[in-house]
Amino acid sequence: MNRWFSLLICSLALPVQALTFQTRMEDVQWSVDGDQFACRLAQTVSGYGEAVFVRRAGERPVFELNAWSNLLRPGRVHVYNQPPQWRPDARSQALGHAQVADNQPVVRVPQQQAGQMLAGLAQGMQPTILGDSWANATQPLQVVVSNVGYAAAWTEFQDCITGLLPMNFEQASNTTISFAAGGTALSGDAREVLDTVLVYLLADEDISGIQLDGHSDNVGNRLDNRELSRQRVLIVRDYLTERGVNEDLFNLRFHGERYPVASNQSAVGRAANRRVSLKLEK
Template identity: 30%
Template sequence: MAFKRFITSGVLGSIFLYCWPINSCLAGISVEYASPMGDENWRMSGNRLRCGLSLTVPNYGIAYFEQYAAKPSHFILSKWQQVERRLPAVVFAAPPVWKPGGNSYLIAKTSVNPGEYGLYLPRDPAMKLLTYLAQGYQTRFQYQSEQGFAVTVSLSPANFQKVYAKYQRCLGNLLPFDYASVRESILLFNTDSDELSDAAKQQLKKVAEYCRADPMVKRVKVAGYTDDTGRKSYNNAVSEGRAKSVANYLLSLGVQQSRLSVTWYGVQNPVAPNDTEEGKAANRRVVIKLYK
């Protein structure tokens, strides 16, 4: 058997995994979890912040591929009844039951772990797993349960292609940046100016794009500041102009008025001493903060 030769040629780090079938190492029965043939219900969910592709495995849990904006993809096989200790596992791709006789391929050596995530695969093995499913392979996860049974969890490629295509389109529409890159933005200004630089406009476009994508953002606070050049009343007016310039630009980009909170502080709260040009430049700023 091709898979037996493949398994025995590698070092898999757990004695029971050398055996094929897996239950030849164990006394007692083997247990397999899989969707009934024809009932495989792959589901895609997503927006510009997250894409997910999942399959519920009856009596076991949920298998899902997932990727967040500006983050690498991963795969999780969650188990409803969580294990209490780490269990070594192997993941491989095998021909589907309706195409017997082909080779099987090792995808990863991993483990089933305590906690809600169970079995976790980072980007590279997750991408291999996804590719094998897309090519029509059945993917299997094998480990020895805490009770000594040989456990196999199977994911079928049946009904996968259409949902996979939707998932790929979702991935292509993810934001190229995440919340951390827009949570707080600092825009700098020239002396006596409230004109937005090209770099400031680019950052504000990212802020607005994120606000449109994430309904959890409840408030966008805009605060204007100046250096200590000029009188207090003049500096207050300059900081007000800067804050309103930023707010108006965000409004023009589609950020709702109800989300915006605009204030200005003049020379208060400097981030650097005003006794150098560098310090003054750092203090001529508007700070934009997003709150969820």
């Protein structure tokens, strides 16, 4: 594959006859749908499946290729932006590689490359997935995303993005609230973190539990440190319940100095250990 891919990228047109899946210009349709948790910008690729840019709350967009019947052979595929036929002056832009999966999506392109694909669409290019075909090991297969009608679709996609929450479930469920030495009060930074989490908590009706675990550094005696961790958990719970979170969702645990995440031999390590961790359940 590397030989003919290198030839392809260095040329203005395909030097080999690739098995190509691309929607005819007059039939291209973009669709945008989503909610406060994720937005999708999708195009059906005739004969193959659906090409989708997905932006989840708190993340940059990724690209996913779903197939009605996967014709790409397992292994590495090439990702690039290809100029349309009416732009003979432009050259293909190699964006890197992705892997073919056994399930859906068959190809998932990470954030950096997906951003380059979107930038290519804005410049009139056509994002393309190029790999080996099940049908013919000597003939490459390419799936082409058309740029026709992209500008209007992008505007609608941006409108959806403005309504996304500031974070998603995984991000909210890995929240750490830090405390000063010997302290139980919430700092301005801690309140800012909790306010961001609060937006998510109030929006997601599927949350069935909120686990709060309190911790301390090892300064002082163990009983005092356990009490410190208890007070820290309570102040976090109270902050959230006072702003509308159901108190019945909370499960509270206080560990004192038992479970450090860093060495207590340094000020930086002790600061990392003075914390309340928040985990979510669905």
